[in-house]
Each structure stands twice: as C-alpha cells, then as structure tokens.
Amino acid sequence: MREDILKTKLEKLEKIKNAGMDAYPEKSQKDFSNGEVLERFDELAAEEMTLAGRVKSCRAMGNVAFAHIEDSTGKIQIFLNKKGSENYKLFTGSVEIGDFIQATGKLFITKAGEKSLEVSDWKMLSKNIRPIPTEYFGLKDTEDLLRKRYLDLMMNPETKDLFKKKNIFWQTVRNFLTGNGFLEVQTSVLEHTPGGADAEPFITHHNALDQDFYLRISLELPLKRLLVGGYERVFEIGRVFRNEGIDREHLQEFDHMEFYWAYSDLEKGMEFMEKMYKEIVFKVLGSFEHEYESEKINWDVEFPRVDYFTEFQKETGIDLNQEVSIEELRKKADELEIKYEMGYGKGKMIDTLYKKTVRQKLIQPCFLVGHPIEVSPLAKSDPENPKKVLRVQVVAGKSELCNAFAELNDPLDQRNRF
Template sequence: MENETPRFLKEEEVRRQKIQRLKLLNIDPFPAKIKKSKSIEVILGKYSVLAKKDGVVILAGRIRSIRRHGGSTFAHIQDASGQIQLYFKKDEIGEKSYQLLIDEIDPADFLQVTGTLFTTHKGEKTVLVKSYCLIAKAILPLPEKWHGLVDPEIRYRQRYLDLLANPQVVNTFKRRSKIIKTIRDFLNQNNFLEVETPVLQPVPGGATARPFITHHNALAEDFYLRVAPELYLKKLIVGGFERVFEIARCFRNEGIDWSHNPEFTMLEFYVAYWDYHDLMEFTERLFVEIMDKTEHGFIIEYKDKKIDFTPPYPRLKFKEVMLKETRINIDQIRSRGELAKAAQSKGLKIEKSYGVGKILDELYKDFVRPKLIQPTFLTDYPLELSPLAKKIKNNPQYVERFQLIATGFELANCFSELNDPDDQLERLKEQEKLRKGGDEEAQRFDQDFIEALKHGMPPTAGFGMGLDRLIALLCNASNLKEVVLFPTLRSEKNE
C-alpha cells in the first residue's frame, strides 16, 4: 500500500476538485436523506417478476467498477446484500446527467439509481438506469488491487478495506454474529436472564490475569478494566437470581499472539442448584445447538484436522492425563520444590515467583492441552489451580472443575462454585500472598465478594467461554485477529 501513496494523493486532489465542481452546480456530494430503496438481494430475488412487469426499482450502493463506451456506460453497484450491473444510456438519462456521470462519478462513490430491469445478451441481470443521484463522494479510491487484498497488516489496520476486498471476510463476521445470536437465543430459551456488570472495577477478580489500570478523576481512585465478570454474576446469584448470563467485553494486560488478544468477548453464565456434572451435560446441549444452527453438521475442519463435536465428549481426569503425558504423579509430587524440579527436568523454566498452581499450569499448557485434539472434558483440577471452585468432598486436593478442550484450545472453563465464605477467604488470602511474591496474574483479594458470600449463595455451577476462540475454531481461522473486527495492534509510529 505504501507504494500507492503518491497515486492516492494525486487521486485525492482530482476528486476534491470534482467535489468543488459539484458544489458549483448546486449538487450536494454528501446529502443527508435519500429515497427509500430496495436491497440488491431483494431485487435479484424478485427479478423475473419485476422484469416482466417493467417495474421500476430504486437501489443504492457503492460503485465498484465503471466501463465507459461512448454514449453508454456499464457499472457495478454493491450494497451489503449483493451486487448488480447498471447500464447508463445518454438517451435514457439525458445529456446533462450523462456528462455528469462521465466527468464527476468515480469507482467507490455511492449512488442511488432508479431504473428498470433487463438481461443483457450475455445473460447478466442489469438495471437500465432512468435517473441517478450522487449520495456520497469517495475522496480516496479503493486500493488498486482491492479484489484480493492479502497483506495482513493492512487487512487488520484498515478492516474496512479488507471487508470490501474479501467476501470471505464478510462471511466470517456474519457467521460470528450468527453464532453469538444462537448462544444468546439458547440461553434465553432456557430461562436465563441476560445482565450487564461493571467494566470498570475497583478490584479485578474472577480470573488469573494481569489487569489494565485506569484512573477515575472525579473519584481520585484507580480502577481496573474487568478481566472477567464472574464475581459480580455470583453476587447476583446471592441476590436471588437463579440463571444469569453475560456476553462481556473483557481485558487482560498480557501478550498478543495468534490465540490471545488483550480485548476479547467472554460468555459467562451461572445456574443455582447445579454442579459441574449438570454443567457438562448442558455444555453438550449448547454445542449441539451451536453446531445445528450454524454449521453443516457436527464435524468441522480446523488446520487440516477433522474435529467431531458429536456428544458425548470423553471425560478425562486432570491428574491421569498429566501422569500419562509427563510421568509426573501429582498425587505424590505436590510440594513446590519437588514440582519445580520435576518441571525443570521437562525443560520448563520455573521462576522464583511461581507457586504450585503456576507450575502445574505451565506443565498443563506445554504437555497436556496440546494433546487434546477432539472435544474433551478435562476434569477434577488441582486445588492450587482453581481458587474459586468447590473442593471434591472426598478428595480435597482437587476441585469440581472441568475445561472443554479441542484442538489444544481451551473452549470453556467451568466449575461448581465455591460458596463457603471462610474457605474462599483463605484461598483469596493465599492468592494475595502469591501476588505480593511476584505473581502478577494471581487473583486479588475482594472483601466485598466475601461479604456477599457470607449472606449465603446456593450451590451454583458456573461456565465461562472465550467466544473469539470458539469462533476462530468454527471458522477455521488460524489467528484470532481473523475473527475480531478491529484487533489490538501496535501503533504504526512505534513500529
């Protein structure tokens, strides 16, 4: 795109001159109101009926190409629903309007046209234009190679050009919208209440992550962008709601790579009187709904692998898969020193600030998660990895937690929620100790959440899922930036 800059500057100057000429002719290049028009999709859908009746159609859109041939001009116009050919004849629209078309209208401009339908001798459905008006003048042209923009840097920074250039990108984001709508509809059908919780929080909680910090001038206090909505949603369960969900924008001040974006969309929901076994069954039902409504069956392709979402999904215990993949028996090796030594023997770098939970997490991410390709419930996580989950009654070193994993992605993180305020108090104190010892991702102590639990929270199951990751998987996208309209990027001046 850089080598096109001089051409763009010259083109901009020419187009600005056209705008001045239009104004001298009392033609507004950016009118506020236009006639009501039909979408191109509707016109094409009713084409045979409209063409037979010589019915007049009105449509509006962006001119994608213009081909001039003396007293006639062909163009293609596009709106969000599709594209159709236009045919301008001097004899039809008059010499003055036709000359205006020749002199002042360019590709990328927006027009509204009125005309009748016919089919060319080559079989192309076409609008014979009876009149037209300019409704928005484009000052810059589209990139010369708009039909195949491939530079990822331009695609992500100037997504509007990417959407114009690549129809498959448009389809990806339409699918994203459909997937999220399907999830929302399913939860509504199952009597969940959609709620909104704070994005600005005095204490960032609900996930092991480093937060973004901001300052509230009027209150003279630091606040944090939420890393998860979890603690607020559980307060709503305390308050008497029994089924709540939120599709939440969350923020984590961490690295950016193909599977992480600092700003992302999270689905969380909570159900009173359920445990994590109930949630596994409901998760399978949710994925059946997603696959049924948005896919062509339960088997999808991702990075040349076939992934089968047909339930039921295997249920594997965390410690058993860890033993299989690392030969580390975490029933026997649980002290920080022994675990660090075992992890180092596997080639992992263990920092002094790492507690038992962090070491287990590093082992899991390197040796366990990548091996789980087909959808799998990994269950019964170590206590140290799960400060907000309820302990297994007869095995308190582990908690009632599972993750749904596929293709090495964590799709969902779920557990029976810890509702004992004293147990939760001790675990958050331990997290605070780890944070002060250098673990920036450890959870922060939240006294208000403890106070809420003291008022009583029923047995509750909680579900969290990163929607960007789910959509990347279903759309066979190798990078989250492909399914986020405007991903976080380094500013150009810092590159």
C-alpha cells in the first residue's frame, strides 16, 4: 500500500478520535436489515430506525452527502443534510468506501425515486485503513480474486450467492440421506495408511507419537468398517486432501460425500441417486433447467443409460470387448493428440481416452454404466460380461458428478485384481 494513501487514511482516523468518537466500538445497533427495510418500506416509513453496513459509495455535493451502505441482504442509500445531521462535517471529512457505520434517521424517497434513509445521526463502527476496490472499477485480476476471496465476496455478488448455494447443496444432501434412514458419521482425517482412492496423499507428522500420518484421500475405508460393525446405512460429508494437480475440477482439498447401503443393489442405488440429484438441483437452482457453458441442461427427465464400451468404440474405434494392448491405446492417444505419461497402465490409458472423447459429448444428465474392469478394481464383475463391472457414474455437463459401485466383497477376487 502506498505511503500517501495510508497517511491520508490515518489522518481521517485521527479526526474521528479527536471528535470524541470511538472508531472501533464494541457495541453497535441495527434495527432492521437493509433487505427488510426495502421490502417493508411503506410500513416502516414513519419509524425512526438505525441501520448498519459497509460503505460502498460516498459522495458529497455542497450541503448534502449521499452514501450507500451494504449488509448481507442488500444496499440502501443514506442521505445527510448539513442542517439536519449531527457530525455532518465529520462524516464528509472522514467516512469513505470500506468503512462500517451505523446511521439513524427516517425513511424517505428521493426526487430520483430511490428509497433512502435521511440521517439525523451516525456512528463509526469500524474505520477502514486499507484501500479496497471500488464498485465501478472492480477487481479484474483473477489470481488476486482467488488468493483474496474476501475481496471476491466483497465485489462480486455472484460469488457470495455461490457460497449460499453451496450451503443449500450440502443441507439438501444431508436432509435427503437422513430422511431415508442413513446415519451421518464423522471419521478420522489422519490415517496411518492412506486408502480408498488412487491419489497422492499429504504427509504430516504426529509429534507425540513421533510418526508420520497422512491426510485422508477418501472416506471409503472407515465407512466400510462401520458396515462390518453392523450399521446398514451410513454416510459422511467431509474434507479430503489429494496432493495432485490443480484444474477447474480438481483441488487439493475439497468437500466429499460417500454413502454405503447394505442389502441394496446397483439398480436401487441408481433410482435413489436420480431422486437425490433432482432434489438437489431444484432446491439449489429453483428449477430443473439451467444453462452451463452455453448448453441448456434439463434434469426433469429419466436419466438415460450410456454404455461405456459402446461409446468408447464409437469415439475411438477400439472395442474393449476384445483384447486391447497398451500400445494400441497409446497409438490412439497420439492420433487424437491426447497427452499421457509413459508410466500409465492400461486402466489409466483407457480412462484418459474416455475423458477426452466420450465424456466431452455427455451434456445432459445420464448414467454411464458398464465400465471396464481395468478402471474399477473395487466393483463387482458383471456376470454377463467379465470384462465389465457393476459400476455407474452420474455425468452431466461433461463432468462426472457421482461414482457408485456394487461393492466388491469377494476377498479372493479383490486380491487377484490387485
């Protein structure tokens, strides 16, 4: 921060102190939210009230001053007149964008038709001494927005709305599962041996035990142990950590949900998941239809089933029902200019080709079924085709949204696969 900016802000802070006003008081008053005032404006117009919020704009013109204060429900304009407002000079000489204030007065409508509060008195709640972006110019640096999410929230209402939708998302998941007899549990984040997914873990050290531990990469194994212990329907919503690359669909830490359901099967699970996803979409978005990357997606349909082998052959020309060598898979990847690493095994090569070809065509919600056994070591084999497994993924908008198996519980089969 430039020294001259800091100097000016500290001078304004000193003005407030010299006027006998606490720039950081412990107590504040707020009679209504801004949103409630705007909604009940006519009803509340006769009342004197105190509102509070962050100053988002501020301008003085002669003997009057206007500002907008914002709380979590919205913005409202406040108006100060030199003749009718206490501390008018102090307001115009010290209040600026980013300050938190409370303002007392009565509601009125300006000549321009804007619902406003005519201020008779005001009080500083928290004086800002660092510059923040203005609404007009905003903050355009994407990296800055990602590093300083508080600025992103401050400047972009759509980001704030995303946080609210995320909350609705997880509450809907939780309510749906508990409403269907599932028990929510919390399991350990630290593991002596990481497992449940093919991912690189983060390592940490336990000082008291003088041992290295791992941050969990999955919720799977502890939940399965609960089924062994006798529970029949369990789930967990928790943070998992994977020490791998970053892209728009992969972060090092993310919220993850897994549920396990004894005495069920894949067909019941698919019916259950379709109901759950439709409820989530409607509760979060208020509609079954929405746009994503210029595509209109409709969830209010029965999810069709898309066969992995059929679509894979259609996009690559490779029939996974036949014996396929890793050299053949690499050749196809080279032909399609798909990047891969020489260390990839057969399953990883199949998965890489699928993600860059088949998945890019899956826009509308569907069940992807019939995965090859090479990419699904923890799923039961399909009794009608031993090259396939009983696995399903919900896919929409080119993204995998869910992964589910008829869990492999044959210990000898599992040992052979590994």
